[in-house]
Amino acid sequence: MMGxxxxxxxxxRVRAEITSEILDxxxxxxxxxxxxxxxxxxxxxxxxxVSSAVYRYFPSRDDLLxxxxxxxxxxxxxxxxxxxxRTPRGRHFRRWMTIGRTxxxxxxxxxxxxxxxxxxxxxxYQAPVTTIAPATRVALVLVQxxxxxxxxxxxxxxxxxxxPSGALARDLDRLADVFTGVPESTMVRALTVxxxxxxxxxxxxxGQFNNVIAATSQYFDAAxxxxxxxxxxxxx
Amino acid sequence: MMGxxxxxxxxxRVRAEITSEILDxxxxxxxxxxxxxxxxxxxxxxxxxVSSAVYRYFPSRDDLLxxxxxxxxxxxxxxxxxxxxRTPRGRHFRRWMTIGRTxxxxxxxxxxxxxxxxxxxxxxYQAPVTTIAPATRVALVLVQxxxxxxxxxxxxxxxxxxxPSGALARDLDRLADVFTGVPESTMVRALTVxxxxxxxxxxxxxGQFNNVIAATSQYFDAAxxxxxxxxxxxxx
DNA sequence: GTGAGTGCGAGAGCAGTGCTCTCGTTCCTC
DNA sequence: GAGGAACGAGAGCACTGCTCTCGCACTCAC
Numbered sequence: 082m083m084g085x086x087x088x089x090x091x092x093x094r095v096r097a098e099i100t101s102e103i104l105d106x107x108x109x110x111x112x113x114x115x116x117x118x119x120x121x122x123x124x125x126x127x128x129x130x131v132s133s134a135v136y137r138y139f140p141s142r143d144d145l146l147x148x149x150x151x152x153x154x155x156x157x158x159x160x161x162x163x164x165x166x167r168t169p170r171g172r173h174f175r176r177w178m179t180i181g182r183t184x185x186x187x188x189x190x191x192x193x194x195x196x197x198x199x200x201x202x203x204x205x206y207q208a209p210v211t212t213i214a215p216a217t218r219v220a221l222v223l224v225q226x227x228x229x230x231x232x233x234x235x236x237x238x239x240x241x242x243x244x245p246s247g248a249l250a251r252d253l254d255r256l257a258d259v260f261t262g263v264p265e266s267t268m269v270r271a272l273t274v275x276x277x278x279x280x281x282x283x284x285x286x287x288g289q290f291n292n293v294i295a296a297t298s299q300y301f302d303a304a305x306x307x308x309x310x311x312x313x314x315x316x317x
Numbered sequence: 318m319m320g321x322x323x324x325x326x327x328x329x330r331v332r333a334e335i336t337s338e339i340l341d342x343x344x345x346x347x348x349x350x351x352x353x354x355x356x357x358x359x360x361x362x363x364x365x366x367v368s369s370a371v372y373r374y375f376p377s378r379d380d381l382l383x384x385x386x387x388x389x390x391x392x393x394x395x396x397x398x399x400x401x402x403r404t405p406r407g408r409h410f411r412r413w414m415t416i417g418r419t420x421x422x423x424x425x426x427x428x429x430x431x432x433x434x435x436x437x438x439x440x441x442y443q444a445p446v447t448t449i450a451p452a453t454r455v456a457l458v459l460v461q462x463x464x465x466x467x468x469x470x471x472x473x474x475x476x477x478x479x480x481p482s483g484a485l486a487r488d489l490d491r492l493a494d495v496f497t498g499v500p501e502s503t504m505v506r507a508l509t510v511x512x513x514x515x516x517x518x519x520x521x522x523x524g525q526f527n528n529v530i531a532a533t534s535q536y537f538d539a540a541x542x543x544x545x546x547x548x549x550x551x552x553x
Numbered sequence: 554g555t556g557a558g559t560g561c562g563a564g565a566g567c568a569g570t571g572c573t574c575t576c577g578t579t580c581c582t583c
Numbered sequence: 584g585a586g587g588a589a590c591g592a593g594a595g596c597a598c599t600g601c602t603c604t605c606g607c608a609c610t611c612a613c
Contacts, residue, residue, distance in 0.1 A: 092560070092609065117353060117439070121600065133602080134562045142600065200437025202523050203353070213528065242552065245539060248532030256529070272530070273513060273540040279525075280516020281509065287438050289515075292449065293492070294508070296484030303481060304509040311547050316478065328580060328589070357571065369573080370591050378571065 100138050102128050104148060111149055115193040116203065121145065146203060151215050153194035158218025160187045165222050173230035174314045180223055181278050181305040188282045195286060199279055220275060224259055227271055230314055231262050237313045241266040267313055274312045278305070336374050338364050340384060347385055351429040352439065357381065382439060387451050389430035394454025396423045401458050409466035410545050410553045416459055417514050417541040424518045431522060435515055456511060460495055463507055466550055467498045473549045477502035503549055510548045514541070 106127040110119050121142050125132040139145045164183040168176045188195040230236040245253055253265050260268050281304055284290050285297050294300045342363040346355050357378050361368040375381045400419040404412045424431040466472040481489055489501050496504050517540055520526050521533050530536045
């Protein structure tokens, strides 16, 4: 019992309990079968309810999915934050490698969760606002790393051949508030590296590397090393 | 026996006709609603059959999906091949930009088809052998471009800091048969750029760039330019 | 303490799905 | 022309998300 908490009514306590029981079952189903096979009725059976009762807790299957999406973003975000935080602050290249490796490791350990958040969007599903904060956690770790590397003089900038103008320049201006001190051309490369990281993980997970690369783990390290240099990080 | 001959009997001709009618309806449904909402019964209704009759032509929904997957790969592959072929052979950097832009343009024009082949794999679905040839068409265009650039001396190689060894070295040895003349470190970067291209397109299409980049088309060009330089292509 | 009102679970039901099986009909082959 | 294969229709099974109604139990205001 969690009697320490402000004792809401007994009914509210039971409601919270049952809600998390449903979520647990949903998590298990997602991990085992994937989001497409996630059946509200099956979850209801597992927690010993009839399907209509679940609707007292989640107004629709999509709302359940939203909870799982937030869950997945937070799981990946926490994993990356923790692993990155254990890496020596001054070793910026190593911090980059840690971020990449942790994303890959988490994705392999939770393929369906990964597919849920980085695969094809569920049709007709519109991500609510509550998902955007968890979704940015990994990106923020990467941004902070670049800020630190820049401040420490460990980030070399190769100016772009052509300066961005117009709408893109405005985007980068806005992003400059987040990328404190990082030059514009590096920001473009940072976004590219960010997408490349997930592109690489998705290619491995979704089978595009089949019959191309067998030593996927070793390849991933090599690719991340190249991408780290590409964004301007000096080896350490 | 399956003859590669023109339709022998009248019945065979009708069969081929109805098969492609079903496929047309399926294509329309896929384009309109996405693969998850692809209903065999709805397709049957559209072609004026009862659902069980469709099973005379496609043994299961997955087989229908497979046909659509092959379709999508071929559509993208053909678009890229044609666009790239219209680009002057000696302009290697421009050929690279054409490949990237065509992938993106096709993906935006056919989001559900793109999601079908580059999004999360359909659960329980195992891609049959017939899909792998169409799936490689875009990659082969990219490989040929790099071979040409290398032969023309338009591809600078930055040797990798650490030479790949073990299993990855064996992968690259095997790939060297395809990447005629291209150095190993460039091959790694080529694979990286390949994944980065799709990572960038997927990020845009699946909404990861929301609230980050608004000038997506302009950003895409900038990113592809950086990636072209990264893989060693000289500007032209 | 009690009455009113609300939260909740069960059950039935609707419209839809993929897929199977049976049953006549139609077409093709021998 | 006969035998058999191909085919379309229909019924049916087991499932899905979701809605609605019906009682019971809990909670809160008076």
